[in-house]
Amino acid sequence: MHPKDLSVHDFTYELPEQQIARYPLPERDSSRLLIYKEGALQEAIYRDIYQHLPPDSLLIFNNTKVVAARLLFQKPTGAVVEIFCLEPPPQYADMTTAMTQKGRVTWICLIGGASKWKPGQILEKKMSWNGQEIVLQARYLGKEKDSFAIELSWEPASLTFAEVLHVAGNIPLPPYIKREVEQADSDRYQTIYANTEGSVAAPTAGLHFTDTLFEQLDRKQIQREYVTLHVGAGTFKPVKSETMGEHPMHAEFIDVNTGTIARILQYLDKHITVVGTTSLRTIESLYWLGVKTVHEPNLPLEDLVVHQWDPYELNGMPVTAKAALESLLQYMHARKMDRIITKTSLLIAPGYTFQIPRALVTNFHQPQSTLLLLVAAFVGNDWRKIYTYALENEFRFLSYGDGCLLFRQ
Template structure:
C-alpha cells in the first residue's frame, strides 16, 4: 500500500489526560526507557541507555534551540493579543539568518485575538531588563491564508532577533500541557546540547540526556553527531484528513555540516541511531538528497529539497554510504561547508529506513504523523508497545518517558 492511502484512524489509541506528563521529572535521566528489539520488550531508565546500545555506534542528535516564540501584547483597552512566531518570512534564506537580524524582522506568525487587531494598528510592548528598557513594536504586514506576516521592530537596535525574543518572549510549551510556562521550563524544555536558535518545540527525545549519560556513552566509544532541524509548529498539527494523501506535511529547515556527513558516511555500514524523530527525518532526507544527486549531479540547492512523497516515488537501489558520499562531494564541489535547506519528508508505513537502524523517541500523540513514523519502523508492534507503556505507568508526550526502538 502506498502511504497516500493510509487512514489515520488506524493509528490511534486511547490516551487519558492523566498519562500526559505535565512536568518533567526532577532528574532528566531518571525517565523510564522501554527497549524493543527482535520482538522483546525490556524496561530500564535513560541513565542506563548505554547498556542497550552496541559499542562504536553513532547517535545523531538535533542541536536546535527552542526560542521564546510567544509574544504577548496588551492594548490600551486591556485586551491581550498573542503573536506566535512560526517561521521566517520568505525574504530570508534560512532561520539562522533571520535570528541574527538586528532592529527589525518580518516573520510569519499566528495571532491569538486577531479580530482585536485592527488594520493599521501598531502594538507596543516595553520590557525592563538588565540591558535596560526594550521597546518592541508589531504591525501586520500581510495576511496569508493560514497565518500573518508581522513586522517586528525593536529598540535597542543592536539586539539580534534571537536576543530580543529571549528577553521579550515566552517558551512555547506544547498546547496539550494545558498550563502556563514556569521558570524551570526555560531550562528543562531545552536539551543540554541545544545550540542553534530556531525551534518552536523541543526535540524532546534529547531532553533525557545528561552529562553522565554522555560519559557512559563515551566509555563504550559511542559517538555523537549533531544535525539541526528547526522544529515548526506543524509538529503539533493533528492529521484531520481521512487519508494521508489529503494531509500536507510541514516543511522544516535543516542545517548539516560536512563533518557530520563524514561521520555518517564512516558509520553508514555500522550502527546509526537517531535521537528523536527530527534527527531521523534529517538523516533520511540527506540520503534522498544524495540519491537525487546521483541521478542528476548538476542539481541546485532548490532542486534537492525533499518533498512529502519523494521517498516513495524516486527509484533507488543506492547504498546509504554512496548516497551520503554523493551529497558530500556535491557540497565540496560547491564550496559549501554547511547544507541549509528544507525537508518535508513523511516517514510512514511503507518506508524502509535507509540510514538509521533504530530510534530513541518519546511516546507520541494519537492520530499524528509521529506515530506513523514509529509504525514505519516497527510495524503493528507499536500497538503492543504503547499498550505496555499505558499498562506500566509510563509517562507520555513531551515531558514523558521514552523508548529505544530497533528496526
C-alpha cells in the first residue's frame, strides 16, 4: 500500500490527560525508558541507556536550539496579539542567515487574536536590555494559506533578530502542556548540547541526556555526531485529513557537515542509533539527497531537496546507503561545500524502507500524528504493544515525558 492511502484512524489510541507530562522530572536522566528489542519489552532508566547500546556504535543527535518564538504585543485598547514566529520565507538562504538579520526581517507566523489587528496597523513593544531600550515593531504584510507574512523591525538596528527574540520572546511550549511558560522552561526545554538557533519546538528525545550520561557513553566507546534540523510547528500537527495523501508535510531546514556524513559512512556496517525523530528524518534525508546525486550528478543545488513522497515515487535502480552517501560527498566536494544546507519534507510512514539507523530513541507521541506514523514504520504493528504497555504502566507521555529505545527488527 502507498502511504498516501493510509488512514490516520488506524494510528490512534486513547491518551488520558493525566499521562501527559506537564513538567519535566527534576533530573533529566531519571526519566523512565521502555526498551523494545526483538519483540520483547523491558524497562530501564535513561541514565542507564548506555548499558543497552553496543560498544563502538554511533549516536546521532539533533543540535538545534529552540528560539523564543512567541511575541506578545499589547494594543492601546489592552487587547493582546500573539505572533508565533514559524520560519523565514524563501528569500533567506537558510535559518542562520535569517536569524542574523539586523534591523528588519520578514517572517512567516501564526497570529493569535488576528481579528484584533487591522491591516496597516503597526504593533509596538518596548523593552529594556543591558541598560538600553529596545523598540520592536510588527507590520502585517499579507496572508498565506494557513499563516501570515509579518515584517518585524527594531531599534537599535545593530541587534540581530536572534538577540531581539531572546529579549522579547517567550519559549513556545506545546499547547498540550496547558500551562504558562515558567523560568525553568528556558533551560529544561533545551537539550544540553543545543547550539544552532532556529527551532520552534525541542527535539524532545534529547532532553533526557546529561553530561554524566555522555561520560558513560564515552567509557563504552559509543561515539556521538550532531546534525541540525530546525523543528517547525508542522512536525507536531495532528493529521486532520482522512488519508495521508491529503496531509502536506511542512518543509524544514537541515544542515549537516561533510565530517558527519563521513562518520555515518564508517558506521553503516556497525550500529547507528538516532536520538529523536528529527535526527532520524535528517539522516534518512541525507540518503535521498545522495540518491538524487547518483541519478543526476549535475543537479542544481537549489533542486537538491527532499520532497514528501520522494522515497515512494523516485524511479530507478535501488541505491545502497554507502553508494548514496559517497555520491553526496562527491557532489559536495566538487562544489567545495563543507556542509549541505537544504530543506526536507520527508514523510516516514508504514511502507518506508529505512536505510541507515538500527535503533531509535524517542518520546511517546500524540495519536494520529506523523511522529506516531514514523514509529509505526520503524517497529511495525508492535507500536500498539509498545504504547499499550506504556499506558498501562503509567509512563509519562509527550514532550516532557518518558521515552523508549526501539530496535529495528
